Amino acid sequence: MIIDCHGHYTTAPKQHEGWRQQQIAAFDEKKAIPARPSISDDEIRDSIVNAQLKLQKERGTDLTIFSPRAAGMSHHLGDAETSAQWSRACNDLIHRVCALFPENFVGVCMLPQSTGVSPANCRAELERCVKELGFIGCNLNPDPSGGWWKDPPLTDRYWYPIYEKIVELDVPAMVHVSASCNPCFHGTGAHYINGDTSAFMQFITGDLFKDFPTLRFIIPHGGGAVPYHWGRYRGLAQDMKKPPLKDYLLKNVYFDTCVYHLPGIELLTRVIPVENILFASEMVGAVRGVDPETGHNYDDTKRYVDQLKIGAAEKQKIFEGNALKVFPRLAGALAKARK
Numbered sequence: 582m583i584i585d586c587h588g589h590y591t592t593a594p595k596q597h598e599g600w601r602q603q604q605i606a607a608f609d610e611k612k613a614i615p616a617r618p619s620i621s622d623d624e625i626r627d628s629i630v631n632a633q634l635k636l637q638k639e640r641g642t643d644l645t646i647f648s649p650r651a652a653g654m655s656h657h658l659g660d661a662e663t664s665a666q667w668s669r670a671c672n673d674l675i676h677r678v679c680a681l682f683p684e685n686f687v688g689v690c691m692l693p694q695s696t697g698v699s700p701a702n703c704r705a706e707l708e709r710c711v712k713e714l715g716f717i718g719c720n721l722n723p724d725p726s727g728g729w730w731k732d733p734p735l736t737d738r739y740w741y742p743i744y745e746k747i748v749e750l751d752v753p754a755m756v757h758v759s760a761s762c763n764p765c766f767h768g769t770g771a772h773y774i775n776g777d778t779s780a781f782m783q784f785i786t787g788d789l790f791k792d793f794p795t796l797r798f799i800i801p802h803g804g805g806a807v808p809y810h811w812g813r814y815r816g817l818a819q820d821m822k823k824p825p826l827k828d829y830l831l832k833n834v835y836f837d838t839c840v841y842h843l844p845g846i847e848l849l850t851r852v853i854p855v856e857n858i859l860f861a862s863e864m865v866g867a868v869r870g871v872d873p874e875t876g877h878n879y880d881d882t883k884r885y886v887d888q889l890k891i892g893a894a895e896k897q898k899i900f901e902g903n904a905l906k907v908f909p910r911l912a913g914a915l916a917k918a919r920k
């Protein structure tokens with residue numbers, strides 16, 4: 582089975598994002614928030630069948646771990662209540678996709694984060710998504726300010742209330758920034774990769790996993806700059822008198838394969854143990870074009886993993902085994918879908 586651990590609902594029916602614009606306008610003008618638009622099952626089916634589901638079939642993947650559009654989370658807009666309303670709307674829509682296509686999609690939620698507001702306010706929505714909607718993980722934004730980095734690092738006790746709930750529910754968190762509102766940082770080209778890299782360095786600096794030995798993070802987009810600069814991070818950790826990174830972080834930190842060329846995936850799998858790599862494509866996402874050098878979509882990452890000169894057992898870990906380990910609720914969700 583081929584599990585893509587990183588996909589967003591980038592193709593949601595237009596009225597969903599339309600409502601978001603109305604919601605933010607109403608917030609800014611201090612007016613009442615409009616009612617949610619109606620979205621039919623057929624509209625949801627159409628938005629999936631001709632996009633993510635079509636690509637799953639064409640590329641030979643089986644299941645996408647599916648979450649709301651990442652740039653759309655935009656935790657910097659409005660206030661905590663704005664984020665709470667938007668999170669519920671987005672997570673409910675993911676749940677409807679998963680209910681319509683239970684064998685192809687399993688849900689991961691966004692959290693109602695808001696800059697300067699304790700992540701304790703995300704506990705109830707995470708619990709609702711996991712216990713009531715059957716979700717198996719969450720996306721945690723390390724920078725709800727959208728490129729200004731106004732909140733403390735992920736190792737700060739500020740974040741502990743949400744970690745306690747994540748651990749209690751036994752779900753992993755993907756470290757995933759949202760839109761950049763800092764013009765210095767292009768969203769998917771700089772802010773995303775910065776977020777991934779910064780999170781890893783924060784984990785080196787702090788001693789978070791001493792307090793939360795079972796907390797698990799997936800750093801997406803191949804771990805940002807981390808695998809390429811692995812020697813730098815090993816050396817920095819050594820200078821800080823930290824244990825070797827393999828012992829210090831790799832029981833808790835995983836990387837996905839959203840790296841859009843073969844040499845990048847080769848490097849990732851040479852540097853990072855295969856036990857810490859989860860297959861992902863982030864389709865339909867940041868990079869939608871065709872690579873003229875290969876004639877295939879950049880984000881068709883399965884092709885790169887297929888071409889790796891590693892054993893079948895190692896590939897099975899990347900494609901399936903590691904996801905089942907990192908997302909312990911996935912096996913149950915799949916068994917339920919197949920009933």
Ligand SMILES: [Zn+2]
Nearest residue numbers: 589651757863
């Ligand atoms: Zn993403």
